[in-house]
Amino acid sequence: MFLKDTPPVIGALAPPRGRGRYPGYMGSVFAASSVGGPLIGGFIVDNLDWRWVFFVNLPIGILAMAATARFLRLPVQRREHKIDYAGAALLVAGVTALLLVTVWGGSEYEWGSPQIIALSVAAAVLLTLFVFQESRAPEPILPLRLFRNRTFVITSTTGFILGLAMFGSIVFLPLFLQAVIGVTPTHSGLLLVPLMAGILTSSIISGRRISAYGRYKKYPVAGLAIAAVGLFLLSTMDTGTSLVISSLYMVILGTGMGLTMQVLVIAVQNAVEVHDLGVATSSQAFFRSLGGSFGTALFGAVMGSRLATALAGRLPDAGSIGVGDLTGSPEMIRALPDALRIPVIESLAEAVTASFTVAVPFAVAALAMIVFMPELPLRDQAHVSSAPVEL
Known part of the structure; x- marks a missing residue:
């Protein structure tokens, strides 16, 4: 909720041209938390029970709510709203069914099995009903x-x-x-710093230049091209890849992501009316999160299939080694004897990098799509000054 509400609040308080510097501030917090989170999580997993990874979020969430209540002051004017409960339920049910198709298809069930067919039909029906509901709801x-x-x-x-x-x-x-290079869970979180550094640096630089010059389209175009190169470089990694080289590849990918993500928010907020500001911003975040969910399922299936094939080629008699055990427990891999561990690590490296290979055409498709985005002049007026906001 906090993550999705922040861009609309910034969009209401700052004019589009002046919003360029805010992605840098948000990126700083995001980078620190993205590095600190896995680092603390790795320490908890290494030294405490894994359940504390979830419990530790409770005091942090309470502190965030208290800070928001104390420091965020917006002029508001309350009015009655009709919440679209039916639309929300249909959307959640339809997307869930579709996600289950991608997660279970080819792994838990065959693609032509009754379960997958039923889920596919259910997803189509529910999402069709959702569109119908949105066309008639007073406040969709x-x-x-x-x-x-x-x-x-x-x-x-x-x-x-x-x-x-x-x-x-x-x-x-x-x-x-963890599994191929051999770092601990704590250190693997720390080793994502180059990715976050690329995101942070490029988002700050592009944001300031957007505020100064008012042009923004070239940044996501360049960013997606750089990200595609970064994904391709990650796809070339193997068991001989050093931490320095993998960190360099992560910096390149992070630079492309930083040039793209926040600029898309600025573009959509600049293009919609004030009454659509919140829903347009949150919808874009929803589609990005939805893509991540589908991507995790898709690339997880790619990695699992490639790992099974690679293991069968290198260790034809290793039927007792489960793919799920290997991907879920790097410690198990390190405990294997050399005769098994080395072929397993080589197979896992091949499987993980295969997911980056598959991701490259999608990045190129996104680049082709963004080229057609119109570059509208950035407004110099904020949506909110001292005027009340309707809630």
Whole structure:
């Protein structure tokens, strides 16, 4: 909730041209938390029970709510709203069914099995009903009029592909660092610093230049091209890749992501009316998160299939070694005898890098999509000054 509400609040308080510097501030916090989170999580897993990874979020969430209540002051004017409960339920049910198709298809069940067919039909029916519900709801959760806005369609589609290609593939970077290079869970979180450094640096620089010159389209175009190169370089890693080289590749990927992610938010906020600011911003975040979920399922299936094939080629008699055991427990890999451990590590390296290979065409597709985004002049007026905001 906090993550999704921050961009609309910034969009209401700052004019589009002046929002360029805020991605740098948000990126700093995001980079620190993205590094600190895995680092603390790795320490907890190494030294305490894994359940504390979830418990530790409770005091942090309470502190965030208290800080928001204390320091965020917006002029508001309350009015009655009709919450689109039916639309929300249909969207959640339809997306869940679709995600289950991608997660279970080819692994838990055959693609032509009754379970997968039933889930596919259910997803199609539920999402069709969702569209119908949004066309008649007084205050739809996702107004269909937004899809008549070219900038919204392009940025949402690009965000979905971006989430699918990048978040869906880089989720396996810690596995590569732990299982192939041999670092601990604590250190694997720390070794993601280059990725965050690339995101932070490029988002700050591009944000300041957008505020200074008012031009923004060239940054996601360049960013997606750089990200595609970064994904390709990650796909070339193997058991001989050093930490220095892998860190350099992560910096390149992070630089491309930083040039792209926050600029898409600025573009869509600049293109919609004030009453659509919140839903347009949160919808773009939803599509990006949805892409990441689909990407994780897709690349997880790619990695699992490639790992099984590679293991069968290198260790034809190792039927007792389960793919799920290897991807879920790097400690188990390190405990194997050399005769098994080396072929397993080589197979896992091949499987993880295969996910980056598959991600490259998606990044190129996102680049092709963003080229058609119109570059509208950035407004110099904020949506909110001293005027009240309707809630």
